[in-house]
Amino acid sequence: MQAVQTAAKKVGKQSIAFQNPPKIVSTFSIVGPKEGQGPLGKDFDTVLDDSYYGEKTWEKTEAKMVGEAVNNVIQRANLKPENIDYVLAGDLLDQIISTNFGIRDTDIPFFGLYGACSTMAEALTMGAILVDGGYASRVIATASSHFDSAERQYRYPVELGVQRKPTSQWTVTGSGAALLAAEGQGPRIVGATVGKIVDMGVKDPNNMGTAMAPAAADTIAAHLQDFGKSPRDYDLIVSGDLGEIGLSITKELLQKQKIEISDRFYDTGLMIFDRAQGVQAGASGAGCSAVVFSSHLVKELQAGKYKRILLVGTGALLSPVTYQQGESIPSIAHAVSVEM
């Protein structure tokens, strides 16, 4: 039997160590009014006045946000669309329409991704692979979601009188984009761990934190194992977005494996809103980790508050069809290691 060869940049079971770490040379974030009123409000580049942004439907609003995030992240870097090799992007809606329609006028080669709320981490990973591999000089990673468009697809009409469960999470309205380049200044993407689908049989679509926690714990443990690192090698391990319940379950799952991350483990779904904003267990949505990463986290890295962070994007890969058919919720988590 022939020995199975391992690729040069692959580390351990499921990780990548970038040899020429791509730099995050510019970022842009655009969010809805509720996000703007939250604790990170000042960090976002654009805050919308209402949930429509001059459009007739929420789907069009979300597409417009995606287009603006892409155009602005290019302008911020003093570049033109023709300087960008690829856009890697996704959102929560069927056939990732917000992304497809938001990107259609940009004239940039495009990869559509779906990883639910883990999409930003997936896009950063894939983008870094393209840049490090020499297939691209500059790529954009972006993800978006919109509270109202997600509600009507996954749950109920917005004006319907329903009491939200205390386990449910509030979908963020926002789009965040990061421009990765082989040359330039900025935080570097040094490594990534690609998650496996983990399904522990959770069926409640109003409790995604519980569904995703095992995937998050699996990927964090695999990341530390593959790189031979300890949690102390990171100033911040930030999931996006487990919410309050998912976060505390993930801590316990890791403690059972003798991995203690509690003192540096946080969640973008708990950073973006104040609990007084009525968001139950926290925030969620592909836009949540995308806007928090593309604003607050990159700023903190640039300011030197953090030197190394691990962004763990977590996605609940369900659809209204699967939960109505009684299926459980498959979940995934991707980890991206970023250094200043």
Added chain:
Amino acid sequence: MSQSQAQKKQEQDAYKKLAQKHQPKPPLLKNVIMAFLVGGAISAVGQAFINYFAARGMPPDKAGAPAAIVMVFLGALLTGLGVYDSIAKVGGAGAAVPITGYANSIVATAMEFKREGWIMGMSARMFQIAGPVIVYAVVSGVVVGLIRWFLAGVQ
């Protein structure tokens, strides 16, 4: 069940137990009290209309129908003004069960799907939430009618 399936089941059960400790308790008592107050308030308004129509000369057993029509109108109006979902956030079942909640379920859905057009959007989808209520109301009506027919015959 194969061995690996049994093992998977065991893992999932263990996880369920672990996760259970982390689940927040729904504020049951508060929800029940708020549902009672909001549902009671809506019913009191309905009763006021019944009394009004009776006082205007309708036989008391007939005054319920126009009162229900008024309540449906109010539920629809408050939904259109974007108020009813805020009432329901506090009132829960107290806002969903009365006939105003039924109006809310139809109007909210109709508003939401108007964007996909008047035919395939609004009118095709407006009974998406209320539809099951109608279907099972008719079905249980038929079943109860049949039972009565077997027991008591036609009168």
